[in-house]
Amino acid sequence: MQTQVNCPNCRTPFPTQVFQIVDAQRQPELKQMLLAGALNVANCPNCGAQIPLGAPLLYHDAEHELMMVYVPMELNLPMHEQDRLVSQLTKAIVDSVPQNQVKGYMIRPPQMMLSMQSFMEKVYETEGITPEMLQRQRDQSQLLQELVTVEREERNQKIADKADLIDESFVAMVQSNLQAIEQQGQNPQVQDVFVKISNLQAYLFKNTEVGREFMTAQVALAKFQKEAQAAGGLNLELLLKHLLLNLDNERVQDSIIRMGQQGIRYELFDLLTTEIDGEEDEARKEQMVALREKLLMLFESMQSQAQELMEKAKGTLDILLAAGQNLPTAIQNNAADIDENFLYFLEASINQAEQQGDSNQAFQLKQLQSGLMAEAEKQLPPEVRLINSIVKAETDDQLKMVLRQIPQAERPQTSQLLEAMAERAEESDPEAAAKLKKAKSMLLFL
Numbered sequence: 238m239q240t241q242v243n244c245p246n247c248r249t250p251f252p253t254q255v256f257q258i259v260d261a262q263r264q265p266e267l268k269q270m271l272l273a274g275a276l277n278v279a280n281c282p283n284c285g286a287q288i289p290l291g292a293p294l295l296y297h298d299a300e301h302e303l304m305m306v307y308v309p310m311e312l313n314l315p316m317h318e319q320d321r322l323v324s325q326l327t328k329a330i331v332d333s334v335p336q337n338q339v340k341g342y343m344i345r346p347p348q349m350m351l352s353m354q355s356f357m358e359k360v361y362e363t364e365g366i367t368p369e370m371l372q373r374q375r376d377q378s379q380l381l382q383e384l385v386t387v388e389r390e391e392r393n394q395k396i397a398d399k400a401d402l403i404d405e406s407f408v409a410m411v412q413s414n415l416q417a418i419e420q421q422g423q424n425p426q427v428q429d430v431f432v433k434i435s436n437l438q439a440y441l442f443k444n445t446e447v448g449r450e451f452m453t454a455q456v457a458l459a460k461f462q463k464e465a466q467a468a469g470g471l472n473l474e475l476l477l478k479h480l481l482l483n484l485d486n487e488r489v490q491d492s493i494i495r496m497g498q499q500g501i502r503y504e505l506f507d508l509l510t511t512e513i514d515g516e517e518d519e520a521r522k523e524q525m526v527a528l529r530e531k532l533l534m535l536f537e538s539m540q541s542q543a544q545e546l547m548e549k550a551k552g553t554l555d556i557l558l559a560a561g562q563n564l565p566t567a568i569q570n571n572a573a574d575i576d577e578n579f580l581y582f583l584e585a586s587i588n589q590a591e592q593q594g595d596s597n598q599a600f601q602l603k604q605l606q607s608g609l610m611a612e613a614e615k616q617l618p619p620e621v622r623l624i625n626s627i628v629k630a631e632t633d634d635q636l637k638m639v640l641r642q643i644p645q646a647e648r649p650q651t652s653q654l655l656e657a658m659a660e661r662a663e664e665s666d667p668e669a670a671a672k673l674k675k676a677k678s679m680l681l682f683l
């Protein structure tokens with residue numbers, strides 16, 4: 238939902254998105270934003286202030302049969318208003334689920350959370366993160382703040398005192414703080430903090446076990462990335478070389494695999510097997526065999542995932558091809574499955590049909606593709622559609638036909654819209670601008 242916000246800091250008004258429903262399975266990206274504390278937080282385009290929007294929020298997680306709602310106190314909603322809102326949001330969830338998948342917990346009133354903190358704790362719980370773990374994270378973040386505000390000696394003493402909080406995630410927190418500041422660029426205000434955190438990091442790298450491990454891992458990964466860049470991209474030999482270099486460090490190994498997994502091909506296993514056969518050190522050989530197992534499992538699960546996606550796209554394609562005249566309805570009914578993956582599959586199918594010389598199949602698929610585009614255009618706001626058809630009109634007669642469809646009562650308003658759009662397109666697309674101006678003057682004499 239769009240809403241208008243006034244920045245409390247600089248008073249600039251600007252539009253922003255508010256989300257009232259997060260469905261963990263259907264909109265994993267919204268859940269990620271929620272976990273990152275970025276959901277319903279607006280960024281002022283003028284001064285950059287972050288503004289929490291304080292909106293009601295319903296959370297649904299079908300996998301954990303969890304449905305809960307948080308209505309901020311500061312909204313001061315009367316009880317009956319609140320009830321109405323909550324049942325409205327709940328209904329939206331129930332409506333989005335096929336009838337035979339509606340479950341008891343969806344029909345019961347959702348759990349009411351009294352604070353955002355308890356709300357977030359529930360969400361984290363579904364991720365296997367306990368309130369104790371969250372508390373530890375808060376303690377670590379507070380410790381970090383303390384460490385950068387005190388002088389060196391006191392800092393070192395504190396690190397010794399709070400050794401139980403200095404673990405791998407603390408070191409990672411230090412690192413991500415540095416990266417966040419680096420991304421902000423040359424800001425003199427944070428420069429001082431940056432130096433202090435850098436010093437802290439150097440101290441941890443030198444004087445703590447976790448720090449040393451972290452640094453070793455960073456160095457190994459940077460080396461891998463650098464060589465991949467120099468080679469103009471990742472190749473199997475390079476991937477294997479670095480996996481073998483870090484045979485003793487499973488954490489680095491896993492990071493390298495994550496970075497390179499898209500490039501894994503079957504040849505990698507041949508290369509690795511050759512290495513294993515030539516290895517004389519028994520302990521190393523064992524590690525290499527374990528690595529091969531791990532890679533094989535990953536490779537197979539990636540293969541079957543890709544296979545699944547392809548079969549799903551193929552199923553959707555069959556439905557749409559069979560729809561004939563009912564294509565618009567079929568598109569609506571299968572909207573959730575017509576995603577990027579499907580469009581990619583459709584494009585690939587067209588190419589394949591063309592290569593095989595099956596012009597009939599290629600024609601049908603292309604028909605479907607343009608049908609999809611036409612439907613997508615219908616979903617656009619009417620003003621955008623109008624502008625599109627005007628720009629696309631090839632002759633004056635076509636243009637007149639488009640314009641005649643505009644009801645008399647709306648013409649003055651449309652005329653203003655055309656004027657404004659023409660002005661905006663003047664530099665970027667003079668041809669379109671000229672057409673819009675022509676349309677505007679034609680509109681007067683229709």
Ligand SMILES: [Zn+2]
Pocket residue numbers: 244245246247248249281282283284285286
């Ligand atoms: Zn502002």
